[in-house]
Amino acid sequence: MGSARPGGVARPPSGRRGGTDDGTVSVTSVPFWRDVKKLGLLAQVAAAVLALGLTAFLVVTAFRGMVARGIPFTFAFLGAEAGFTISEGSLLAIEDGRLVWRPFRPTDTYLAAFVTGLMNTLRVAVIGIVVATSLGVFVGVGRLAKNGLLSSLSFAYVELVRNTPLLLQMFFWYFAVFLNLPAAREAAAWYGGLIVSNQGAFLPWPRVTGSLGPFLLVLVLAAVAAVVGHRWGRATARGGLFGLVGFFVVAAAGIAVVGLPFTLSYPEMGRFRIAGGTTLSPEFAAVLLSLVIYTAAFVAEVIRGAIQSLHAGQTEAARALGLTYGQTMRLVVLPQAVRIAIPPIGNLHLSLMKNTSLAVAVGYPDLFNVYRTIGNQSGRSLEGVVIVMIVYLALSLLISGAINAYNRRVMRTWGG
Amino acid sequence: MPQLSRATTVRAVRLTLVLVLVLAGVAAAQSRLDTVMERGRLICGVNAVNPGFGFLDEATGNYSGFDTDYCRAVAAALFDDPTAVEFVPLTGGVRFSAIQTGEVDVVFRNTTHTLTRDSENAVDFLPVNFHDGQGVMVRADLGVTSVLELEGATVCTNQGSTTEANWTDFVRNQGWQGGQLLTFEDLARTFAAFHGGRCDAITSDKSQLVGVRASVDDADAYVILPESLSKEPLAGFTFQNDSTWHGALTWIVHALVQAEESGITSQNIDSFLDSDDVAIRRFLGTEGSLGAEFGLPTGFAARVIRHVGNYGEVYERHFGEGSPFPIPRAGTLNDLHSRGGLMFAPPFR
Numbered sequence: 062m063g064s065a066r067p068g069g070v071a072r073p074p075s076g077r078r079g080g081t082d083d084g085t086v087s088v089t090s091v092p093f094w095r096d097v098k099k100l101g102l103l104a105q106v107a108a109a110v111l112a113l114g115l116t117a118f119l120v121v122t123a124f125r126g127m128v129a130r131g132i133p134f135t136f137a138f139l140g141a142e143a144g145f146t147i148s149e150g151s152l153l154a155i156e157d158g159r160l161v162w163r164p165f166r167p168t169d170t171y172l173a174a175f176v177t178g179l180m181n182t183l184r185v186a187v188i189g190i191v192v193a194t195s196l197g198v199f200v201g202v203g204r205l206a207k208n209g210l211l212s213s214l215s216f217a218y219v220e221l222v223r224n225t226p227l228l229l230q231m232f233f234w235y236f237a238v239f240l241n242l243p244a245a246r247e248a249a250a251w252y253g254g255l256i257v258s259n260q261g262a263f264l265p266w267p268r269v270t271g272s273l274g275p276f277l278l279v280l281v282l283a284a285v286a287a288v289v290g291h292r293w294g295r296a297t298a299r300g301g302l303f304g305l306v307g308f309f310v311v312a313a314a315g316i317a318v319v320g321l322p323f324t325l326s327y328p329e330m331g332r333f334r335i336a337g338g339t340t341l342s343p344e345f346a347a348v349l350l351s352l353v354i355y356t357a358a359f360v361a362e363v364i365r366g367a368i369q370s371l372h373a374g375q376t377e378a379a380r381a382l383g384l385t386y387g388q389t390m391r392l393v394v395l396p397q398a399v400r401i402a403i404p405p406i407g408n409l410h411l412s413l414m415k416n417t418s419l420a421v422a423v424g425y426p427d428l429f430n431v432y433r434t435i436g437n438q439s440g441r442s443l444e445g446v447v448i449v450m451i452v453y454l455a456l457s458l459l460i461s462g463a464i465n466a467y468n469r470r471v472m473r474t475w476g477g
Numbered sequence: 478m479p480q481l482s483r484a485t486t487v488r489a490v491r492l493t494l495v496l497v498l499v500l501a502g503v504a505a506a507q508s509r510l511d512t513v514m515e516r517g518r519l520i521c522g523v524n525a526v527n528p529g530f531g532f533l534d535e536a537t538g539n540y541s542g543f544d545t546d547y548c549r550a551v552a553a554a555l556f557d558d559p560t561a562v563e564f565v566p567l568t569g570g571v572r573f574s575a576i577q578t579g580e581v582d583v584v585f586r587n588t589t590h591t592l593t594r595d596s597e598n599a600v601d602f603l604p605v606n607f608h609d610g611q612g613v614m615v616r617a618d619l620g621v622t623s624v625l626e627l628e629g630a631t632v633c634t635n636q637g638s639t640t641e642a643n644w645t646d647f648v649r650n651q652g653w654q655g656g657q658l659l660t661f662e663d664l665a666r667t668f669a670a671f672h673g674g675r676c677d678a679i680t681s682d683k684s685q686l687v688g689v690r691a692s693v694d695d696a697d698a699y700v701i702l703p704e705s706l707s708k709e710p711l712a713g714f715t716f717q718n719d720s721t722w723h724g725a726l727t728w729i730v731h732a733l734v735q736a737e738e739s740g741i742t743s744q745n746i747d748s749f750l751d752s753d754d755v756a757i758r759r760f761l762g763t764e765g766s767l768g769a770e771f772g773l774p775t776g777f778a779a780r781v782i783r784h785v786g787n788y789g790e791v792y793e794r795h796f797g798e799g800s801p802f803p804i805p806r807a808g809t810l811n812d813l814h815s816r817g818g819l820m821f822a823p824p825f826r
Contacts, residue, residue, distance in 0.1 A: 131718045132577060132599040146645050146658045167645045240673030259674045260631060333630040333656075333677045343675060344659070421636075424661045424670065430636070433570040434660060437637030440597025442574045 127443075136448075138439045139172040145438055147174065147426045149342050150181040171435050178431030179452060185345065185427065186414045186456075189352040193413060194406065196353060197360020202390065204365045215361065222358040228419055230355055235347035235423040242343075256328050259343065263328035266339035276322045279315030286311040344425035348417065356413045363405045367398035400471055407464030411457050418453075428452060508721035510772045513582050518561040521548035522575050522584035525566030526665040528688035529795055529802040530587045533566060540564045543795040544585040546785055547606060547713060547730065551583065553784035554729045554777035568663045570637040573598040576716060583726055585713040587682065589639040594714075601723050603713040604730045606788075608810035608819055610705030611640050612683035614690065617700050619677060624704045629655040633667050633676035636660040643707045644680050664689060682709050684796070684804055691802045725771040728825075732778040735760060735822040736787035738813060743786040746779060760825045767825060778825070788820060789813075 093099045127134055147165045152173055154163055165177040203215035222230070240259050242248070248258035256263040290307025328340075371394060379389040418429035432449045436442035513519055523545050524531030531542040549559035565581050572588060575581045577599055587609070588594075590602045613632075615621045628651070634640050641660055648656055659676055661667040668689045671679040679686070686701050693699075713730065715723055736742070739757055741749050750763050758764040762776025769775065785791060792811065796804040812818025 129718075130577065130599055130716065138597075144642050144645060146648075148657050148659045167649060236669055236673060240670065240675055244674045333627075421662060422666070424633075424659050424666070426660075430660075434636055434641065437570050437573065438593075438642060440573065440593065440599070442577065 132443075134444065135441075136444055138441045138444070139175075140170050141439070143167060143169055143171050143174045143435070143438070145174075145434060147177050147431060148424070149340075149345065150177045150184075150426055152176045152180055171439060174431055174435055175428070175448060175452075178426060178428035181345075181426050181431075182414075182417050182420075182428040182456075185349050185352065185420065185425070186417050189349055189356065189413050189417070190410050192349075193353045193356040194360055194410075196357040197406075197409075198364050200357060200361035201364025201368070202395075204361060205368055207386075219358045219361050222354055223362070227351060227355045227416055228422060231347055231351040231419055231423055234351050235343060239343035239347055261343050262341040262346070264339055264341075265325045265327045267323035268326040273322055275319040276316075279312060279319060282315060283308045283312035342425075344420070344423050347423050348420040348425045348427070352413055352416055355416075356409055359409050360406055363402050363409065364398065367402040368394055370401055371397055403464065403468045403471060407461060407468070410460050410464065414456055414460060415453060508772070509582055509716060509719050510722045510725055513722075514555065514772070517556065518563055519548060519552045519555065519583070520563045520565060520581045521545075521551070522565045522567040522572060522581035522586055523548060524586045524664075525564075526663050527587060527685055528692050529684060529800075529804075530688070531566075531585070532688075533564075541795075543607065543791060544587060544713075546791045546794070547585040547733075548583075550733060550781045550785040550791075551726060551729050553780045554725075554732070554773065557774075557780050557784075559784040568637075569635050570662065572637075573600060576600050576714065579716075582722075583713055583715045587685070587711045588714060589682075589709045590712045590714075591639060599717045600714040601717050601719075603715065603723075603726050605710040605712045605819070606730060606733075607684065607711040609682040609684050609709040609711055611643050611680060611707040611709055612686050612705060613678050613680045613702045614671075614686045614699050615678045615702065617698050621678075621700075621702070624702050624706065625651070627656070627678055628653040630677040631657045631659065631675070632678045632680055633659045633661065633671050634680045635664055635667050636662055638681070639707070639709065640681050647706055680706070682711070684802075687804055688802045721771055725768070725773050728768060728771070728773070729777065729781060731822040731825070732760075732781050733785070733788040733791065734813070734820050735825055736778065736782045737789045737820075738815065738822060741782055741787060742790055743782055743784070746782050750779070756824075756826065 093103075124134065144167055146167050149164075151162050151164050152169075153176075154161055154169075154173065156163070165173060169177075200215045200218060203211050204219065206212045206215075242257055242259040245256070245258040245260045248256050255265070287304045287308035291304030294303030375393055375397070376389055379393040380386075384392065417427050420427040421430040421433060424430070428449060432445045436445040439445075523540060524542070525533040525540070527542070529542055531540060531544045533540055545564065548562045548564065552561040553559040555561075565575065567575050567581075567584065567586055569586075572584050572586050573594070576584055583603075585606075587607070589609075590605060594600065595602060613624050613627070615627075621627065624647075632644060634644060637660075641658065644658055648658075659670065661670060664681065664685055667679060667681070670676060672693065679689075683701065683705065690696050690699050690701065713726065715726055739749075739760065741757070741761075746761070749757055750761055752758055752761075755764065759767055761779040761782075763779075766775045768777050774780075786794070792806055794800065796802060796806065806812055806818075808817055810819045812820060814821040
């Protein structure tokens, strides 16, 4: 009885019984209902048939229901003109045979609108994942710090943020913080150009005014110098800084010769809006900030748990060897903690990506928000939902694939 | 805040429903009218955040407004009980899915009748019950007196609205550059963003602008610009291809206008029951059985008038002089056809 563990871990005696010492095996047939292997296979087939059948049933009834209601199911609308605007975000488009990166226009197709929404989702998710993870590691280490102020601040942050809903935090950042900044025409311009207002943050931004070719050539030359410098530094054992030095020397010399093809464009107040420079919209800022602050609290807990799961002797031994606290963390504790922390942090990245869909609440045009407009303007809600689900699924699989690949590498490097 | 988080929960639940219900595939063997009669109450999709049209009073849990009275009128016609209604708050973005999935029986939610909505959303519209136009509201201290001065402005509006597309068309027609259009889930949030200074102007149906403007303390700080950018005929809608249910609803909506044409009100209806006019007796159900082919009870119009009133009474209750959001009616499209408006009921015979 005890050996019949599911999944065949305990090597079931399938189909054979009573092996003898001289190698001959007397094969006696076992009835299939007592054969663990066959039973397992049968159960899997039954489960697969059930799942496929259920899916097929749902899909078929969905289509029958839609036919009965006279609702067509077609993706032809994707090629039609959208006719609405999206407040921010750009897409890759082909214009006059050239690939350009430009803002969405009302004459673009619904498909282009989906792409713009996806770009906005990626923008907030990618930045959010990087920043939230870094912040979370700091806070997680901070919670275990000897410094009482640091550890209790980290504790307060984690508990406050982790225990309130993300949506509420998003509202707070948007309506209570960003919209209460001074109005654009009353906002002061700091450092000659930075304007922070309730219509967004505006900062000076380089704008291409000259020819890009010579400048790009200088960059390539500088990169070559960097590689050569690095190799030389390594070969002569003078350290790796020569790469950096080489890059800057060549780049500076080159720019002195050809000049910069950019001029700084400064934000200036127009009749309604601030023109020039670049804009960080309050919607984007609210979504990004709330996602980062919320997710970082969870990352911090994962990091703390991973560190605490290491034997205290590790730290004690490292300190006894004369390593400083920072060195102990960097060389002994964190490399081991990372192995434990990677899978759960991957999950947090997944949920951050999916949580971007809350952006609709503060008017940030992410994929889900744009889908809602598309669904309503075109009437193709169900088709839209199918597209959105497939895209989120693909993004999730992409993230978990990347995390798994990274995890395998870490396991190989430091052993499992 | 509690209202906002609830709206989100509702949205999440509804999105699930969109899938589950569509996937579950409701067989349309019988008319929705039979379903509603068996259930004994009407499930009516309304606006919950638009003062004047459909508004949920958070303190009492009561819905009030012009559109919600149409839900009550349908319940009165079917069950002789205007309270036999279950209101379902819908945002602009999900109102059509709510009908497509069968979550609600009918939607009265200040919705503009357009060709695309008729053809693409698989819904059938009811007669227009309010003629509106798209307006623009700005902060008074901006010094703007015409819509034509708004080049480059940031404008806020509701997501999934005709106003969203109309404003885009308007900007394109004018050839304006540099402006921005921000969309939010519902009027409450759109107005919160406008109120917070995120946008220079807010655009929506004029009646909605009147409603939100009246609901804030500093109403004088905002002006509604004189122009109308579009015609917005607002109407209820229900399932496509269910002509029994659609017909019943259509004639309930017409009944309110017919009552006003005939001068019948909730107060004086009893004096009309034995009117000398055959047409009026037929309309009120004291003679014949008008509407029986739809499955409507005899005298459905009388029930509507008794419980909810005629069109003029409903209008007066929500947009009249004494109401919180007065919108003048005399001489506008919402007046009776006999007084130069567009409100008209085909003959009840």
